[in-house]
Amino acid sequence: MTYIGVFDLFTIGLGPSSSHTVGPMRAAADFVARLGADPAAIEVDLYGSLAATGRGHGTLTAVLVGLEGRTPDAIRADEVADRAARIERDGTVLVGDRVPVAFREADIRLRPLTVLERHTNGMRFAARRSDGSAIDEARYFSVGGGFIVREGEELAVDATPVPHPFSSADELLAICDAQGAGIAEVALRNEVARRPVAEVRAGILAIRDAIAECVDAGTRHGGVLPGGLGVRRRAPEWSERLRAEDPDRSLGYAQEWTNLVALAVNEENAAGGRVVTAPTNGAAGIIPAVLDYALHYAPGAADRDPDDVAVEFLLTASAIGALYKTRASISGAEVGCQGEVGSASSMAAGALAAVLGGTPRQVENAAEIAMEHNLGLTCDPIGGLVQIPCIERNAVAAGKAVNAAKMAMWGDGTHRVSLDQVIETMRQTGLDMSAKYKETALAGLAVNVVEC
Structure with a gap:
């Protein structure tokens, strides 16, 4: 049984939405942190609810900042605004805060009518080499409260056993x-x-x-x-x-x-x-x-x-x-x-x-x-x-x-x-x-x- 504790439920982040801002930023940051090689190109698709209300919830900006390796608990609102403005001006994202890749908000593909099976808050990230071959590709789901799940994996929480687990x-x-x-x-x-x-x-x-x-x-x-x-x-x-x-x-x-x-x-x-x-x-x-x-x-x-x-x-x-x-x-x-x-x-x-x-x-x-x-x-x-x-x-x-x-x-x-x-x-x-x-x-x- 996975125990969800006080530090799983109460986390420090940025507004306006845990599902649409915090989760996508964490997902993008997690994706780039796992890359085993420097990418030449990045692809991002947002599905369902994330795509339908993404701009109103700051989702697109959150994804861009997450691709630069920043996380909601370690960034201030003014830094988010500064990074978003620089990305839009230069047309370049610093993947992992070090590798420049041509990408800006308009390159994020919105698919509001496509709902992935796991959850309506779905995302797809892909990183490619200069020849177009894939370095990595993954789907993530923002499942509420800033929690994220990478497809094929379990909810990312501390799995240390506790003396009094309960599920009801x-x-x-x-x-x-x-x-x-x-x-x-x-x-x-x-x-x-x-x-x-x-x-x-x-x-x-x-x-x-x-x-x-x-x-x-x-x-x-x-x-x-x-x-x-x-x-x-x-x-x-x-x-x-x-x-x-x-x-x-x-x-x-x-x-x-x-x-x-x-x-x-x-x-x-x-x-x-x-x-x-x-x-x-x-x-x-x-x-x-x-x-x-x-x-x-x-x-x-x-x-x-x-x-x-x-x-x-x-x-x-x-x-x-x-x-x-x-x-x-x-x-x-x-x-x-x-x-x-x-x-x-x-x-x-x-x-x-x-x-x-x-x-x-x-x-x-x-x-x-x-x-x-x-x-x-x-x-x-x-x-x-x-x-x-x-x-x-x-x-x-x-x-x-x-x-x-x-x-x-x-x-x-x-x-x-x-x-x-x-x-x-x-x-x-x-x-x-x-x-x-x-x-x-x-x-x-x-x-x-x-x-x-």
């Missing part, structure tokens, strides 16, 4: 019962099988800090988001107003602060800024917003070390997120926005319930409630941009997560619909959903709202 919520709860431990403790024991506990804790807090940096950037950067929709960034204005009206966060503005954090993160994501996949870029604002709620409004949180709160919250969220990744999908192109925003809302609800002192069954109940009321959520971004309805949707889903956690805490953990059942329902709903409503910008708001 029922199994996770049984482990908690047998070990007398909470979900966060079970997740921590699994992480410690891969690296020392101090390193695990430091890594989780680094994720927390990256989230905080994104929130800060989102509340400082104003103006209009790129892409042509004319969407104005609201977070700086909201931040200024909240800091004036509720400076010590004691006047009952909890919902407004939660909304602010979600908007700040997703506006920064839409601008191509540095974000943490949580578990995807399109849903990146929900977990930060609910974590902010947990740190400031959870009873007793003020008496706890905020580092401990963040570690418990993110470990619990990762355990729940792993269930969605392994049992269904976190890809909007595969199951609609229920797989992105719905999964994030569920992860956040369970994590908040844990911080509130919930039992494992109350945590599982909170996660189930949140997803149950995100079922059927479509992915229909206007103009293929991660802006409308994505930004506001994160704030609404964060509110759902808080409410779900509160509802679960008023119960004893017993409930009629299990988390496993609701995850399976989400998977089946995604399979039945029309392809038009799965990150293609071919239906819903994307066609019923005029872009200009």
